[in-house]
Amino acid sequence: MKEILREIGMIARALDSISNIEFKEFDLAKGQYLYLVRVVENPGIIQEKLAEMIKVDRTTAARAIKKLEINGFIEKRNDKQNQKIKKLFPTEKGKEVYHSIIKENDHSNMVALAGFSESEIETIYHLLQRVRKNVEIDWEYVKKGNTRDY
Structure with a gap:
């Protein structure tokens, strides 16, 4: 990965x-x-x-x-x-x-973002929002005292 x-x-x-x-x-x-x-x-x-x-x-x-x-x-x-x-x-x-x-x-x-097209910038933005939302789930979970399984 x-x-x-x-x-x-x-x-x-x-x-x-x-x-x-x-x-x-x-x-x-x-x-x-x-x-x-x-x-x-x-x-x-x-x-x-x-x-x-x-x-x-x-x-x-x-x-x-x-x-x-x-x-x-x-x-x-x-x-x-x-x-x-x-x-x-x-x-x-x-x-x-x-x-x-x-x-x-x-x-x-x-x-x-120099050299990126408007379309690429939109794609990066939306993909990073998805990454952030995924991480927020774990952040909330751990913040409440829980431990993640690896």
């Missing part, structure tokens, strides 16, 4: 490394840009949903969110109906940085 997941991993690590280097100028620490993008695109999201979206555990998400809050990129607000629920919103600083992150993302997409 081809080592598809290794290829995906190498691509992801390379792009993540580039982003971490380029976003240092905004005081965004490792991987925090992922959280900021989701908050800007989903204002009012709760921390648990954000962790689920990014596919990380709640503790990892909590640390990143705290740093983003301390550095003025996002803010927590109480839910109007339930004061225990904290919703996440981007600050003006967060919204400004978001535009740079999206420009970098668009550029990375162009570089990664």
Whole structure:
């Protein structure tokens, strides 16, 4: 079998490394840009949903969110109906940085997909969505404390 997941991993690590280097100028620490993008695109999201979206555990998400809050990129607000629920919103600083992150993302997409036809790009997209959905099933299973059979 081809080592598809290794290829995906190498691509992801390379792009993540580039982003971490380029976003240092905004005081965004490792991987925090992922959280900021989701908050800007989903204002009012709760921390648990954000962790689920990014596919990380709640503790990892909590640390990143705290740093983003301390550095003025996002803010927590109480839910109007339930004061225990904290919703996440981007600050003006967060919204400004978001535009740079999206420009970098668009550029990375162009570089990664150079030489591919529109049809090939559609195919890659749909195939990767299927791969993600397959992996999400195991992710949910293991997250609940289960062990996979190999």
